[in-house]
Amino acid sequence: MAVSANRLELLQIADAVAREKSIDRQIVLASMEDAMQKAARSRYGQETEVRAEINAKTGEVRFSRLLQVVDQIENDAKEITLTEARKKNPAAQVGDWIAETLPPFDFGRIAAQSAKQVIVQKVREAERDRQYQEFKDRIGEIVNGVVKRVEYGNVIIDLGRGEATIRRDEMIPREQFRPGDRVRAYVYDVRREQRGPQIFLSRTHPQFMAKLFRQEVPEIYDGVIEVRAVARDPGSRAKIAVISRDSSIDPVGACVGMRGSRVQAVVNELQGEKIDIIPWSQDAATFIVNALQPAEVVKVVLDEDSERIEVVVPDDQLSLAIGRRGQNVRLASQLTGWDIDILTEAEESERRQKEFVERTNIFMKALDVDEVVGQLLASEGFRSVEELAFVEPSELASIEGFDADTAEEIQNRARENLAKIEAELEARRKELGVADELREISGLNTVMLVKLGENDVKTIEDLAGCATDDLIGWSERKDNETVKHLGFLDGVEISREEAEALIMKARVKAGWVDEAALAAPEVEAETAEEAPAAH
Incomplete structure (x- = not known):
């Protein structure tokens, strides 16, 4: 059977649309069938159940009317009696559907326009669904595109199979794009919205830098080196923590590359952002000391419950440890997840002296002892009256200048003080x-x-x-x-x-x-x- 020109043209149009929009040919044919069904209803009546079928090989279009088999007809546009149905199909039963072939007809101008709108809408929906399905699984990847236009500071990127947006706050400061520029960016969100899928890109996201290193450093791509944490001040400075699964490979050296070639490629992409590459450590104190590079650290004191750490640095290293406008310590804090307090050696010594004086005064007042005894107790590491009250007597007796009787007397005074405080607190409780x-x-x-x-x-x-x-x-x-x-x-x-x-x-x-x-x-x-x- 020869295929007519019109039928062949129909299939060619379906193929062209499917290729141009990167959607399945079957979806285009299905949208054409829906459009023809809508046009046929305007000819045969809106209540009529019309079906259009396009043969995917020949392009032949067939129209049929569906009628439900019933005992008594209430709507002759949709129903047929069992007697009439059995003339067409002897096996028909009540509740079955019978298909009646309809003659072909010429589309009028209005019907054709209506059919065109249906096809355009269905194809657009299919295209949007294809874009969403394609990009929703690419969150966390780097994509390449071309700048299409700039709107109110936001950059619209043509990705070839879709459009994406880099919002103004997701661009590196002082970065300018013009239509036609090639751009690399990180896909951080894909949303299905009424106006179609919205793909959001970022060049300031910490993971953008991590993914750039993955592209530049084969060891990271292969999983030999792992990026554990990233902190960025976009366009200015960044810190990245890396660890090697192979003890023979230096993670920092591998990321830097020969004469800095690998890290320089990332720096160039990030508009000259300075990058500190830091060895990651399971020990929090070691990791934080590494994160504060290039500053030297003398001593650290951790408070694991509140995730705070006190860092002591030499007096001449304070400005280096804090960084310009607090940048170094802020990035180190973001990288490690700890709050970092920085003190100089002089400040730490002064604070220790202040604490020593405070504890001495507490012991002098609570135990009614002279300054020498108060200083002795403070220097032995006792921090509170409660410790003195319930410590083993032998510990107090072992202090130079103390004996068993002195230790017993100090403990008795400590317990009396606690009892007095308890009585005052109890009175306050009742008062409240x-x-x-x-x-x-x-x-x-x-x-x-x-x-x-x-x-x-x-x-x-x-x-x-x-x-x-x-x-x-x-x-x-x-x-x-x-x-x-x-x-x-x-x-x-x-x-x-x-x-x-x-x-x-x-x-x-x-x-x-x-x-x-x-x-x-x-x-x-x-x-x-x-x-x-x-x-």
């Missing part, structure tokens, strides 16, 4: 109106009860209604700095887990939570931990 039943919750001491009372937590129900953050405070990062919000128990050494336990005990006591139900998850957790051991 903190309920006696709160004392029954294990883990709460009088100091904590007074602090709760001062924050209007005075009953079991008040404590049960608290959140963990209410008790211990919380931290949030603002403008690359950590802001600490104080809790009701500020100044009391208490962990998040202990605070949660106190609140849950209050909820059980208040009858909000069933104690048996509370214990059930713990039993399940223990069972889960034991299960692997049974293998």
Whole structure:
């Protein structure tokens, strides 16, 4: 059978559209069928169930009307009796659909225009879906494109099979693009929106630099060297932490390359951004010391609970450690995830001396001893009266100039002082109106009860209604700095887990939570931990 010119032209159009829009040919043919169905309904009536089929090999178009087999006709445009249906198909049953072939017809101008709109809309939807499906799996990759236009500071990039946007705040400062410029950028988000898929690119994202190193350093691409952390001040300076899985390969040297060729390629792409390549270490103190390069570090003091670290540097290294406008220490903090406090040796010595004087005065006042004894106790490392009250007597007796009687007398005075403070706190608790039943919750001491009372937590129900953050405070990062919000128990050494336990005990006591139900998850957790051991 010969294929007519019109039919052949139909298939050629479908092929051309499929190629141009990079979508499946079958989708284009299906959209043409939908358009023809819409045009046919305008000819035969909107209620008529019309189906159009295009033969994918010959281009032949067939129209048919679908009729449902019923016992009694209510709508002759959609229904057919069982008797009439069996004339066409002897096996027809009530509820079946019968197809009646319709004669071909010429599209009018309005019907053709309507069909064209349907095809354009369906093809556009298919194209958008194809773009979204293609790019949603490319988040985290670097793409190449050509600048199409610049709108209000935002750069529209032609990626060949779609358009993407680099917003003004995702561009390196002082970077200028003109139509026709080639651009490399990082895909950080792809969203399906009403106007089509929106692809967002970035040149300031920390992972853009990590991916550039992956392209320039074969060892990173092969997985021998791993990029553990990246911190950037786009267009100015950056730090990248790397570790080698092969002890024979120096991760820093591999990233720098012969005469700096590898790192220079990344620097050029990032408009001259200075890059510090740092060896990553599992030991937090070592890693932070490395991150503060090129400054030298004399001593570090870690506070693991609050993830703060105190770094002591020589007096002449302070400005280098902090960096211009705090850049070096800020990037080191971002890279490591720790808050870093920098002190000079002179400042640290002065602070140690101040702490020593404060502890000496505390001991002199609390124990009613002279300055020499107070200094002796402070120099031996005792930090509080509580330590003195409950330390082994032999430890005190072993201090030079002390004997067993002196040690006993100091401990007695320390306990008397604590008892006096406890009595004062108890009086304060009652004055604040903190309920006696709160004392029954294990883990709460009088100091904590007074602090709760001062924050209007005075009953079991008040404590049960608290959140963990209410008790211990919380931290949030603002403008690359950590802001600490104080809790009701500020100044009391208490962990998040202990605070949660106190609140849950209050909820059980208040009858909000069933104690048996509370214990059930713990039993399940223990069972889960034991299960692997049974293998």
